[in-house]
Structures are given as structure tokens and as C-alpha cells.
Amino acid sequence: MARGRFQPAEFERKWQEWWDAQGIYYARDDDTREKYYNLMMFPYPSGDLHIGHWYNYTGGDIYGRYMRMRGYNVTQPIGFDAFGLPAENAAIKRNVQPREWTLDNIGKMQAQMRLMGAGWDWPREVVSCLPDYYRWTQWLFLQFYKQGLAYRTKAPANWCPHCNTTLANEQVVNGHCERCGTPVERREIDQWLLRITKYADELLRFDGMEWPEKTRLMQTNWIGRSEGAEIRFRADLAKKRGKGAETVEIPVFTTRPDTIYGVTFFVLAPEHPLVERMTAPEQGEAVQEYVERTRHETEIDRLSVDVARPKTGVPLGTTVTNPVSGAQVPVWIADYVLMGYGSGAVMGVPAHDQRDFEFARAFDLPIIQVIRPEGEEETDPATWEAAKSHEGVILNSDGLDGAPAGEGIARAIKLIEAKGVGKAAVTYRLRDWLISRQRYWGAPIPIVYCSEHGTVPVPEDQLPVLLPDQVEFKPTGESPLRYVPEFFETTCPICGGPAKRETDTMDTFICSSWYFLRYADPKNADAAWSAEKVAQWLPVDMYIGGPEHATLHLMYARFFVKALRDMGLLNFDEPFARLYHQGMVLGPDGQKMSKSRGNVIAPDDVVGRYGADTVRSYLMFMGPFDQGGPWSNQGIEGVARFMNRVWALVTDATEAGVRVDGQAKPVGAALGIERLRHKAIARVTADYEGLRFNTALAALMEYVNSLNKTREQSPEIVNDAAFSRAVDTLLVLLAPMAPHLTEELWHERRLRAGMAESEYTSIHVQPWPEYDPALIVDETVTIVVQVNGKVRDKLELAPDTAEDEVRERALASAKVRSAMEGRSLKKFIYVPGRLASVVV
């Protein structure tokens, strides 16, 4: 019964439904095989699964299917990261409830995700905006609170005037809002933070983690550990309102305490709390003006791209005393000093710091050289065009002079500590994680404010603090929850008196910092998870997602796991043992896909035309999985043709009969087929193992081409058991990539072989084939013969030919001898099975 052409639409849905009904991808907790936790980053429910999702999930799914066939108890869970701004924006724009909008989108995307034919472990699905999930998000917040890892403080916040919300440092991209691109301003509000900085040092360690070097580096830079010293400068403040003179100490952080004698000025950040008190009356106006100006400057202006941006600043008219040298230096404020780093104060060493140098030049401040680079003489700083390197020998520094490169810092710290004016110190670029969002669509922070008892955590048995449905969205800068009296007005859990609820909600990155734990025990109504189930499934063995999460999600999740471990809630240190970043699919024009460019490829369209298997396979065939690449409407045709060839080959073979006997040693064409089969297993296995799906598919194409060639040359081979086996192996190797097609053909073959429908088991649970190393070497190999590095001849030899014989044969070759031009042999190199190199 010739089946005609490959028509994926006829069977893809059928198998998707059958897989669901059979539950073949639903990992059981009581399965005794070794577990494999194959995770992909859960999507935001925007309402449309785009090609980037397909790319990510196809690669992950192929790997998960491969591991399942290797015999692991694979779970490949999926869910939705369902809180966040877009739902609220949609609500404002179209007057729908965020909850309805979100759940509606989830419904659409679940259908699209089924369309891919991925082996999702649906019973483990989590949706972060549902109360049975965010109840535990809130519970986790309370655990952090109890440990002192969650705290509330008035802090300068990144404020996006467009979204009317605060942003984490990580969500500010080049001074602009990550979401809408609006320049970010600064504001001071009471907010909740998580003490991620407590884990800064541990987060710098990546022991035993199979993570991309790039990602580790990005996190390391993000944490930004700097070693140096904290030095306290002294300031004698003028009398105020009749009080006597007062001395304050202002600490600075420096990585170069050895340049302490080079300090010629002192700079405070404009927001520094001591600015007002340090300002001399005659400078009051100018200082106030400058402070005012910087406050209105956006982050983009301050942290500008423009390297040549001139330094600005205003002197305060007062001085501080260098505690080591005793020198009095003037105090300035300047916007190049950031309040958020170190102590918000800098000792100006213009001779050896380019920024300080520029500042000194701009305001005509003195420059003192204290380090002489190796092999250079001391020169007049007035002639310099830039700051001198700070590698060299120390000079002009009483007590440090002559200290050679590399020792100055340690000696300076000793000196500072001996004088009792400072100490060795470490500073991090990493800030505590600001989690308050003045927004509705997030998990409410479970805190109540009582006039009697202050900040009171909501008792755990009163969770979840439910989000009310009926809210109005007004751009007030406060959470809409502030205007829902039933929510806002509450009672104190301690005294029962009137109290106000916290109206901010949590950053959605909190929700995504623990979802992979919930997958282990998604239905648990009594706890966030049970210890046994988390111990059974965690840590995640493979995590696949975009590189854009390198410093956000991936660091927060690590922090969560470490903090929860220290609370005794988890017994491992790192959430993700192996991490892989897929590349990006570009439009056919090689540009990033965007609606405005009109180069967007919609998965639903191409699946409608080619079927899911072809789209999956083409995506993987484009190039290396971690590289991505441009979509090509012609390129996918090639993969579609390949699917047709597979279909034709297998249906023909099935028609000829499926032979499961024939353990006899194959000879002739059958042996050739057997060799092809073993080689294909070896290549495809190695490629899947390394997530090299492009070359895996290329190997399968070669395999199919070779089978067809053999069939053409020896038509009777289709009746041989070796051929049956070769075809079955083809289907098994292709199954992870093209799950529907292979299931359809496998099913057909099993029934043809006499199997009853009721006995049928999916191809996706068949064992992965083994190969025989003896069968992947050819009977003869081509040995290339080079003379002085140039190929001059080729020899067909048995792979185990001895070196002496190869040498003899090579030197006997007429071509080789003519290339040697009578010169004598100097050296002979033989690379077994590959090449012989004659040096003359």
C-alpha cells in the first residue's frame, strides 16, 4: 500500500493527542531509573509563541528526548512567568483585567506549545500568577524577612517616568528603562530589598558548574569585587548655630591606597549626606545649584557613552585632612563620583587616575606624582597629557618610598592600619536587590503596617494575600492597590487594630527565582515543596535559555538557592548544573526580527505549510545551536525534501516487509548497510550529546542518501533483515528531531511486522541504539601522502597496515618520487589511518 507523499497534517495532531493520553512524557516520582531534569526557561505569556521560543524549546526538547531514549527518567516541565508589566499595560490600553488577559494568553500558548510536539511534562505546569503559586512566593518572602535577608529602607531608586515604577539596577540599560527605553530618573522611596550582597563572595564561585565561560565572566563582572582600603579623611566643620567646631570622618574606598600621598583634592558625590554640612556659606548657592542639576540629570547623561564628556564639579569651599600625609586638600562635589559605589567619596589622585587627572586639569588643581613607572624618570606633571600608569616604584611618599611595584598596596595598608585611619576593605559593584514594584500585577508583599506594632509580617496561615480583581489603573506612581480600600485597609495581625497593607508587589524575578523548585512538587498545598521531592529532582541537570538572562534571572536563582540552603530548606548549593545559551534566530534579511522591519517569521504559518517536524529540524539545521542565524525560506525547503525522502524510503521499505530476524553475520551489500548503520549511530549520538543538532541532521541526511544509493545499486537489499534494521535505526536516530514523522512510520512498521495495536509502544521510549566500534571503520582507508607538506598521492590501504609497509608503498609511488626530485629522505611521519608525510 504505497502511502503517497509525506503529509504531516494527517498525523501530527493524532500523535500529540496520543502522547498526552499515554502520558509518555510525564515523569513519575516513583520511577527508579536515574532522573534527568531537563529545563528550559519558562515564557512570559505574551499570547504568542514566537520563533525564538521554538528555537529554544526545540533544541531543549531534542536533548530531553535523546536522554529519555538513553534510559533516564526525564522530566521536561514547562509553565508561565505570568506576572509583569505587559499585562497591566494591556489592561490600561484595552480595558481588560490583567488576570483575564494573562490566562487567555496562556491558553493560546499552551495550544501553540502542543503544536511543537515537544515532550512537556504538563502535570508539573506552574503558572506564577495563580494564588496556589504566589502563595508560596509570599511565603518565601517571609522566610527571607525572618532571616533578615529582606529589609525595607528609603533608598534612591531608579524611576521610570513612563512605566511609573521603580527599576532594579539590572533593569536599567544604559540609563534607559529596559522595557520602554525611557531615560531613568532617581527618586527616594521606602522600598523592600533582598540582601543578595551577603552572598557576593559565594556567587563568585562556580565550582563544578558546567556553565559558559562568558556567563560566569559576566556575573563576576556584575558582582565587581574590588580589593583595596577604606581610609577615613578628617573634616573640621565650621561652627553652626553657636555650636563648637566639630570633626567628622569621611571614609573613602580606594583600590590604590599606595597613592595616598598623591591626593590633591577630595570629591563627594552630589547626593552625599555630608554635602550640606561641608559647604562653606559663600559656596552655598553654587553647590545647591549643582546638586539640583545633577538630580534632574538622567542616568543616561551621567553614565554617558561619551567618554570625552568634560568633567564638571563645584568646590565646597572647605578642606579635609589627608590622615596619612596631613595635607589639607579642597573638597569638591562632582557627578563623576557615584553615591552608589564605595562610600560615595573619592580621594583625588590626578597623577595616576585618568578621571582625577581630567578633573584636575579642568579646575587647575595640583598634580603630585607618587609612582614612577619602571625605566622612567620623574617628570613635571604640567607637561603630561594623561595620568601616569600606577605600575612602578613609589616616590614622594614618606614611609612608602622605594616600595617596588606590587608591594606598595600591602605596605600602604599596613601604614594606614598602624596610624588607625583606615583598614583593608573589599567593595562590590553588586547592590542589594530592590524588589518593590509600585504595580498591581505582581505578588503582593505580605506585610502590614500597624501604628502600634510597625512592620508586621502576615502570618503564614493567612497566605495568600490575594490580589483583588477590581482595580483601577491610574498613573499615580503608586500601586493601584493603594486605591482598593478592601485591600489597603486591614487589621494588625498582632493587635487586631486598624492597619495598612503594603501595596507594592514583588519584582517578577522573585517568581522566576524558584519556579524550578516548584516543578518538583507542583501540587503541594501544604508547602512550597516537599524536601524529598526536591531532593529527588534537583538540581537541574540541563538548563537552556537565552544569554540575556546571564546577570538577572540566573544570578537571582543562584542567590535564592544559597539563601534557602542556609535556611535549611534545600540541601544543594547551585540550581543549574549545566547551562546552555541558544543563539538567536534572525529574519531572512539577517536582521533581528521585528514587526517594523516586516521580517518576522510566525511559527504557526510555517508549521501550517511544512509541519512541525520540518520546522523543528530546519531550525536546528540552520547552524550551531548556540549561534542561531538567519531564517531562510529556501533553506527550509531542503529539510522538507529530506523529510520526503525519509518518508519515501521508509514506506517503500515497510512495503517490502519488516524483518526482525537475521542475526546471521551480514555479508556483501548487507555488510555495507550494517557499516552505514553503525557509523550513523556513532556520529548522531556524539552530535546529540554535544547539542550539535546541525551536524546530527547532516549525518542523518548522508545516511539516508547512502541507503538510497545502496538500494539503487542492489534493489534486492530491501528484503534483507539488515535493511530493515537500518531503516528502524534511521527512525530511532531521527525521532528526537522529528517526533511525529518517526512515530507514524515506526507505528506502521510495527503493525506491518505483526504487532497488535494494543502492544504498541512509542518510538520515543525505545532504547537508544549502540554501535560496534569494529563496524565504524572501513575495510580500506585512504592514506594521503605528502611531500614537504603538499599532497602528492593517495594510497588505498587496510586501516591496520604497518608503518613500514606504508612507508615502502609511499616511497614507491611514482608521483611521490617525482615530487622528491631525487632529494634524499630526511624524515618520515605516519599518522595511522590518515596520512604519511615525506620530508626531504
Added chain:
RNA sequence: GGGCCGGUGGUGAAAUGGCAGACACAGCGGACUUAAAAUCCGCUUCUCCGAAAGGGGAGUGGGGGUUCGAGUCCCCCCCGGCCUACCA
């Protein structure tokens, strides 16, 4: 400015230091067809010699180096992409 990743045919790309261009796309030629589509087969880095079979030379952004041998390793430079950026 700093960091990382890249640069290979007309295109997407292959290649444990060992025959560069596998596998595809596009193109050209052929078979099948009344014809087209589909399918199948062949050719397809450049260049030179040759009627052909063949054969020579060059070639992986540019320049140098290590090596019997370099797309691959080392140094310098050019170009592109991503990340990051006044971090004291």
C-alpha cells in the same frame, strides 16, 4: 574605553593540528513529462595548461611566527556582532 564571540564558496555552513568547503540552499546541465510542477541524476572555490582524460598553481579578513604539516596554535593589525562602561 574595557571584555567576550566571530570573519571560510554566490548563500547557510562543515572540518580531534593531517585531503578545506561535509550537509544543504541557490545556480547550471540532464532524465521523466505533450508541458509545467514535483521527483531523480550530474556539475558547481578561483585560476592556469589541455580537445578530453588529466594535470599545475593559488586559496579560510591582512601581516608575521611555531610545525614535516595551520581555517585550527602564538604575536601584531583590520572589520563585524554581543555585553559592559566615570566602579575610585
